[in-house]
Amino acid sequence: MTPLKERLVQLEVLRYNPDTDTEAHFQRYEVMCQEEWVVLDALNKVKADIDPTLNYRWSCHMAVCGSCGMMINGEPKLSCHAFLRSYEGVIRVEPLAHFPIERDLVTAPDDFMEKLKRVKPYVIPKEKKPISEGEYKQTPAQLMKFRQYSMCINCMLCYAACPEYGLEPEFIGPAALTMAHRYNLDSRDGGRKERQEVVATHEGVWTCTFVGACSEVCPAHVDPAGALQQLKITSSIDWIVEHLIPGGKS
C-alpha cells in the first residue's frame, strides 16, 4: 500500500469571542494534513490537536446538511466540500459573509430563518380534502417542474455571495425566494397569492439585480438566480393583468 501523502497546511482563521472581543482577528495555524482532506478536516485537526477553543458548525461531512458554510479564500464554500488540493499557500477561513458572527466561524442564521418562514415554505393545498380521500397525487412531469428548487440544503452560501443582501439586509434573498417559487410550481399548491405578498415587493424579487453569484456558489445546483428571474416574470404579468387590462384581477 502506498503511504498517504501528507502536507503541512497553513490556515488563517477569523476568530471572535463575544465574551472578550470587540473586533474579529485572524489567527494562524499550521497543521499536518493528508493531501485528500477537505478544509473541514484541517479545522477538526486544529481543534483536536492545537486549539480546542476554535468554534465552527458541521454535521454530515458530505455536503448534505448545509451547516459547514464558510468563506474560504473569500469564496462561500461548504468546508466539507472544499478540497485542500484546490488551494495553495495560506488558506484564509472566515465565517459566511453578510451574517453576524456569533463566535469564530459560527454565524447567526436568525435572519435567514425568519425570511424562510415569511415565504410560507410548505404546501398550502388548493382544496382541502379529508384523509379518507387519499393522498394528493402528482405525475413525474409535475414533480420535475420544481424538483431542482427543492434540492436546497439551506446552507446560506447564496446569501454570503449576494452583494444585494449585504447592502440591503431587508432583501428576502435567494434561497427563501427560491423556496417560494418551488411551492408556487407545485401542482398540489394553491398558496401563490399569499406568497406574492412577500415575493412581489421591493424586499422581495425587486431587490435582485441578477448578479448571478448565488447560482455560481450553490453547492446543490439549485440555480436560485434562475428562480428569481422567473418570479420577476410572473410578478410582472400579475401587475400587467391587474393594472393594464380592464377588469383584470391578479
Place this chain on the structure above:
Amino acid sequence: MSRRPLVRECPPTTWYFRQPRYLRYMSREITSIFVGAYCVLLVVGLQRLAAGPAAWEGFLQALRTPASIMFQFLALVAAVYHAATWFNATQKAMPVQIGEDFVPGSVISGAHYVAWAVLSLAILYLAGVF
C-alpha cells in the same frame, strides 16, 4: 452566556472589487450607460431631421468626427455585450419543459441569437444596405 453577535458592514462603494464575478456584473451594468447615450443620440438625430436638411447634414457631419466614431464603436461593443448577457440569461428565466424533460438551455439561448440575427438582417435590408 449572552449573545453578542458581531455585525460586519458590507462596504457600500467598493464591494465590487471583492470578487471578479462582481466586477463582471458591474461591467454588464455599465454597458447600459453607452446604450442609453446612444438612444439619446438617436433622439437628437430625429430632432435634427425635423429641423430641416441643413440641420440634418450638420448632424451627419458630426457623426463622422473621430470622437463620434470612437463613441459609436464603444456603444456597439457595449450593446453587443449587454445583448449577449441578456440572451444567455433567457435560458434561466424561460425554461421550457416537454413532458418530464427540459429543453437544453443552449437551444433557448440559441433561438434568441437566431432571432437577433434575422431581425438585424431585416433592419439592414430595410435600411438599403443590401
